[in-house]
Amino acid sequence: MTNHRQAGGWGRLICGLFFCLSFLASREARAEEPLKFKAQLIWGTDTEKPVDSKEKIKDLDPKCKEMLGRLFKWKNYYQVDQDTVITVPHKGSKITCMSHDCVVEIFHQNDRNIEVHLYGEGKLYQKINKDLSKGKYLFVGGNIKKKDNEAWIVAISLVE
């Protein structure tokens, strides 16, 4: 009876080891998958949405609009063009054009740490290094030149 109990104990230990190693292996495999980000170019203004515009001006999703309303002073926030999904390979980078003036490049450093390079008018504008996990937002913005009281904002969030 003692040998039977000992054999059962060793069996449980081996099963537990196998389960833990499988869990760790799958975790490491998931860590090397590419990251998907959503990037939105946003226009902050006190004016109403223009009826006709060369670029597509759309209403922003309520959650993002509510956050911007708490952070900034403008009355209205509109999305310029559609959402851009940026798939960044593990430890790689991806560049994407938000508009004819705005280019975003995202570098994956490690885990959830990324570096965002923002280009405006062909020049490197900002470099931002940040841990970005799901559900969190990175807003980068500034005043629009020659337009008083209007702003551009790039919102980046991790999708998966």
Added chain:
Amino acid sequence: MKEIEQLRLQAWLDEELSGSERREVGDWMATDAAAQALATELRATKSALKNNELGRPLPMSGDFYWSRIQLSIQHGVPAVARSSASWITWWYRLLVPVGAAAVLGLVLVPILRPPVAGTLASFSVETSMPDSNVIAFTSEDEGITVVWVDTQ
């Protein structure tokens, strides 16, 4: 004869009945021949078992033998098995908790490892625009980070 009556008769023979029940069975026995025959048979069986049981000599004195058994029951381990399996048991007791701790470490260390300096809960901003002011803040509770570039 019913089974319950046979059991009552057996109990009477074994002196397990109370006073009133004992008298009742005794009165019944006096008048029932079948009960008397059964009682005779049961007495004979009891005597045969008692007088013809094989002797079982103990390896040691009776008091010492029973006291060892009592000690084993109290400690929960068979006294005879302990000496032969002691080294196996010792290794088993040592390796199972060590193995469990190793497994726990394998699981927890990757999860709880400290963050790389300068990344978790912090960020850095570098601007290439001359004559610009950068204002940056982050709120972990709100889940937002804002970098504002003032060029005016």
